[in-house]
Amino acid sequence: MHNAEINKTSLLILIALCLGWTLIYADRTALYPLLSVIGKDFNLSATLLGTITGSYFLVYVAMQIPSGMLADKIGKKKLLIITFFIAGVALLGFGLFARSYILLLLFTALHGLGAGAFYPCAYGIMLNTVDSKISDKFGRKKIALMLFPLGAFTIFLMTYARSPFPIILSLVAYGIVGKSSWDPIAVAWAGRHAAAIDKDALGTAMGMFNFVGMMSAVVAPVVTGYIRDITGSLVTAYYVAAAMSILGGCLVMFIKLLQFSPDNLLHTNSHKLPNPL
Template sequence: MSNLCGMNKCAGRRAGGNGLMLAALAAGWAVVYADRTALYPLLSVIAGDLALSSTEVGLLTSTYFLLYLVLQIPAGMAGDRWGLKKVLLATYALAGAGVLGLGLAGASYASLLFFVGLHGLGAGGYYPSAYGAMLQAVPPERRGVSAAVVGTGMAAGLLAGLAMSGPVYDWLGSWRAPFLLLSVPTFLMLGFFQAAVPAVRGTETASWREYRAILADRDLWLINIVTFTALYGFWVAVTWGPTFLKLERGFSLGQAGLYTGLVALTALPAGLMWGRLSDRFGRKPLALLVAPGAALTLMALSQVTSAPAIVAALLAFGLFSNSAFTPIMAAWTGDIVSSRYPGAMGAAVGVFNFVVMSAAIVAPTVSGYLRDVTGSLVPAMLAGSALVLAGSALIALLPGRLQGERKQAGP
């Protein structure tokens, strides 16, 4: 009995440790997402202040995500070899320097590009190191809900960044003020990570053969492509949503950012629900349900015109979009990698996020082009919806249950 109690105590300590780790990683996502999305409602203000063209404004977000993507795979590989926690701390400090620079020295277009890019480069190390550590530390039967817990930070940060930047600008009269305020929690997160995140490394050192195998794995590529299409639709809505609501639906600047952020309100509980259900019933059934929902609700958002209908469409979109859907696919990636390539979790997650987040570069640019051609963002949203629906069809090609997934008997 004493041995059994000892085992139970150890299990309790592991669960408590994982809970603290998940809280830290979710908070880290919330802060880095707020840093990122605070920029979007201010783009028109920055353009007017610095006399920038639409192309120059678009280059700001493209620069961010280009450098964000550059660090994905190298950060994952470095984490596999030298420790995911070390990479997490180093790159998050770099992101903090970027947002602080925007607040203190972002006075010219050149400095804006530099500090936006610096934050993007630092933030690029977060996903592979944070999700790599989480997927290594939690048991397979809890990967879905654990990924969803971390993903709640995305939703919370999305809402916080979009909702606070406009009012802070109105209050203080400076578009740099929101970034200066956000730099404080960004640097404070380093202490939280140090205390809460375990020093996780792969169970064995990955070989170059494993890295090549990851890049040739059909199932991983299907997951990557499906999630890319889902995030394409999400970034159409988030990056152009405030502009769409302001110019085509008559909302004020503050309202446009706040309303776009409403997707986070339903994404928070939805991500936890979908993630838990995917642990119990398998990733594929849930993905087949959630992805088409994102396509249909994005299509609805493009068509409705009244304020209540817009609110309803945004809340419905949150039920199925990024923070609700991506945890299922991240957990699915973890199932495959832990079974086939156990020493290369960081690199595999880096490849996953590199592919799916390239949507953040493609979607704003293509949507902007469609707006220039048609004079409206409605065609851009419809195109995004069609792409998400096409990606949903690819889910049928994935295996139903992978090694590492175990159907749960209990709640």
Template sequence: MATSGLPTVPAVAFPVRMLATVLTLALGWVFIYLDRTTLYPLLPVIGKEFRLTGTQQGAIASAYFFTYVALQMPSGVLGDRFGLKRVLMAMYALAGLGMLAIGLLARSYPLLLVFVALHAVGAGAYYSTSYGITVSSVTPERRGVSSAIVTVGMASGLALGLSLPPLLYQAMGSWRGPFVLLGFCTLALLPMFWVGVQGRPMSAGPAGSLGRLFRHRGLVLLGIASFFILWSQWVTLTWAPSFLYQERGLNLRQAGLYSAVVALPGVVGALTWGRLSDRLGRRRLLGVLLPFTVASLVGVALLRQPALLALALGGFGLTGALALNPLIVSWAGDMALKRPDLGVGTAIAGINALAVGSSIVAPVVSGRILDITGSLEGAFFLGALCVAVGWAILWAVPEEGVEGRGRAL
């Protein structure tokens, strides 16, 4: 029988307990992203209350991500040593308490920075633990699509975080109310983790080594490429609502809804590209998609008609960092699981620490561009340039564990 030139893979059928684990972790991402993203559409209101400059507003997001990045590698090492599930639950509880503190105790700009960072301490462990559980619990042919399902939680939380807070703010009459509400909702998920995340993730795996990790050329290059690719995400998530509100004439609610346009295509993209990457390879697919990411960011900077802006934001959602995250995670997992001495939690944490490093500088650099030029257009152009740099670096990253999969079926 003649066969097509593309490799084939078996149908992706999940055992019930494995599916429960993946779906529970996806739900956890809904609230991590919802909690985090709630800040962005409310930045104009918060900035007005505390009389903040653009740079100071950007520093709020930078304070979050500085702490978030600092927790990446320690949480991965701790997860490999003491159990990924145990570390995930303990730090998730801290993230919920941080949200409550923002809403109840942040009465000055310095306190706001402190409590935003406290939430980031808890949230910073979720990436390495959730994806460490995912990639170590599923077979290679399910790795891309499983990571995609977990990433759908990110996109869903992003959509809610950009669209829901303005509505809650209007209903509650205070920007603090949404943080308190979401803090309680975040804490309410802990029993679901205890019940839903089962099996192998409960046991401690091999202890990871940061020294071995940073001697792995492929993982380091993938992390550096991801640093530049994810720059565009931090610019868009942090500043798109303010950009649309202040420079494109939308009201606060419209700005949040338009920014949330990124999320739905992100869900479609994550599921589609994750599944395809299991067949075609991670690097090949990223090489095709990232030029469209660049074009979308240039469109956001240049276009003024609302319908075209929505189209550009949707294009960014479909081909941007959020939709492509399953490919990067799976690629890291492919390499890490070839080297058990690395520790999968440590490897994923290290990659994400390098990648999310751009989140520390991108928001404040974008705010500085706003202060100097009076516009955020330059910030989106810089984001497009960074994606192009990341695209070029990816071609030097070796690809393992994908080529040839299923060719003999």
């Protein structure tokens, strides 16, 4: 009975985190189809439009490590509530009060401030809720070595999409083999190492992990806009993205798999039974 209650609680926590992730991601991606409209209204170049999304990711990335450390100190649940509220206020301000380019940047950056705490908190809660001592029996490295080239291939195919259906098909394909598939593997991989070191500092560890992973999101929108301004097309940007995916696969080849025995992991964390929230 006790185990059943624990499993039910864990399931509810995971569902709540998934819903939170969905909202954060929806808020972020809702901006992209509006960029063309914003560009016309404010007479902005592609570079300036890229700076709007870049301002979000700049603050978002900067928040990763501080929010992870703060979550470990004051509690992950408490920090999630506060930062979700900030993100919501920023979106409201973006829609109602952003009447200039500067205000667009400020409200977008404020939203990044609120959203930036989600992943360190959520990953920390998840890794405390779900056992992170599962061995690498599925071969994370082997899966990653397959995903990166497939992701690059789907990005490459996007350059040949000339109608809505092929575009949607290529995006769905990338969703299956691209970042959405890599993220769970990377989180579990990094979380397994972090839990073996200090399970009470998972917020900080996952904040640092997401900080490194999201650094490119600060630069990519501006670079993509710059490439379009120069070439008049986004095709070259897709080629660069595909090449970056191939490079990521090459770097994974050099990762050495460290073996953690269950006994060592248990000994490392036997004195720590943290509240997942």
